Amino acid sequence: MSLLKEFLSRVEEGYLLIDKEGKIVFGNDFLIKRGLVRGQFEGHPYYEGISNLTVISCLAEALSEKKDKICHIDHEDREYTVYIFVGTELTVARFSDITEFKRYERSKRNFVANVSHELKTPIAVLKSLLETLYEEEDREEKKVFLEKALKRVEEMRRLVEDLLIITKLESGEERIKREKLKLKYLIDEVFELLEPKAQERDISLHNLVDEEFEVKGDWDKLFLLFKNLVDNGINYNKRGGRVEVKAYRKNGYSVVEVMDTGIGIPKSHIPFVFERFYRVDSSRSREMGGTGLGLSIVKHIALSHGGRVEVESEEGKGSIFRVYLPLE
Ligand SMILES: Nc1ncnc2c1ncn2[C@@H]1O[C@H](COP(=O)(O)OP(=O)(O)OP(=O)(O)O)[C@@H](O)[C@H]1O
Ligand SMILES: [Mg+2]
Structure with missing residues (x-):
């Protein structure tokens, strides 16, 4: 145990151990040096021993939900990512300095x-x-x-x-408006812009969004998001194929699906398609005039709305891109 303590006193990361009663059982030197804990913290409840309010509320949430959590904090001119791992006997908080x-x-x-x-x-x-x-x-x-x-x-x-x-x-400098938007009209506009290209390739576009369906967000940004998804649905399709957009609500989110009957994405490539400049088949993509930034823009717009995007795809059959936008 003393070897372990010696090791923990030298590492350039903070470690805080909390027991099931919410009392601090251990905190390493890093936490003391960086002023992240105060005074005699060991043996005290975490909300008395920790000096940063964001960490306290993040821990409180993790402990009450019994769920791991990650939060970002600013503390005395440094930035940290705090990873909280909740266990039945012991909860561990790890502080990584991400300033540099x-x-x-x-x-x-x-x-x-x-x-x-x-x-x-x-x-x-x-x-x-x-x-x-x-x-x-x-x-x-x-x-x-x-x-x-x-x-x-x-x-x-x-x-x-x-x-x-x-x-x-x-x-994060870009301001994101939070307006109520009728999704159907937004998709109509995207289709209007891309219809000539779709016709050229004999691909039909279907807007299945209900007229009353609303999402909260920034019209211009969401326009750009869906333009990129529908554009891909057309580019990576087969002659006579379809692109469909539909929407529904699930677990506090509006979910918008852009489905195509195209070439699909091989499984091994799926984790990377949202990366900048990543292309599955660069010769095909170049032929389309693509740069590989489209899906990265899609991801960032979804994130900046507090949402996310995921993809499900089968090679040779087609793909579904799902955009989650929070209701509140
Ligand atoms: N609906 C889709 N079906 C099949 N493959 C797709 C689909 N959408 C994206 N891809 C693959 O993912 C890659 C990345 O897509 P992304 O939109 O980021 O870039 P791009 O279309 O090549 O260029 P652009 O910047 O013009 O959008 C594409 O090159 C393509 O290989
Ligand atoms: Mg694209």
Whole structure:
């Protein structure tokens, strides 16, 4: 036991052990050095020994629900993730200092945001110059080149736009409105935008959302979310296929399903599709003009609404993307 205590006194993480009566039985040196516990905390109830109010309320919730929990705290200019593992005899709280990690994330995000922002103007200028050249060109063979160049510039414009959206959503700076929205009309608008593309590929779009069904959220952001999901449903479909959207309520959430009868996603790829720039089949995706940011945007918009997104898919049969948006 003394070896274990020696070890715990040296680790760069905080450990707090609480018995089933809610009394602190042990806290390591890290917690004392960082001012996360106060005075003679051992033997006292956790709400007297712990000095951070957020940790106290997080622990109180975990203990009363008998459920593990993770919370994030700011304490004396440092940031921590606190993992609470609830057991029958013993509850363990582990404190990880994430200050440096957060700082690194912030600087990476700022870099991407700055570069994207600086690229916006030159791309817009290039685009309008190419458009003018295209309109004034009479020779067909030259027009073909200009058309290709325009397509590439449009890809760049989209990439930069998507990167800016993601960095804003990640930083939490983007304000998310919480308005009551009629989902059916939102999906109608998404379909209107994507109908030409769907027709080109002989894919039918079906909006099965009830006229009265409401969700709480930000119209523009949710529009972007469902545009990306329906767009994928069309892109990764087969000729003659379908894309359906339906919605229902479950356990305090509005659940919106976007279903397609497309190529599906192989099981081994499913855990990664929401990652930035991840593509299952990059040649097919490139053919579609995709950059692999769509689902990452979808995930971030769902998270910023306090919700989440999941996918169920069968190769060769199709996929269902489920978006959960909290009712309150
Ligand atoms: N409905 C779907 N059916 C099958 N595969 C899909 C579906 N949706 C996404 N995928 C796979 O997941 C990958 C990531 O999708 P994502 O929307 O993030 O990027 P993308 O479509 O390639 O590019 P874009 O940024 O233009 O959306 C896709 O490249 C595709 O391989
Ligand atoms: Mg996509």
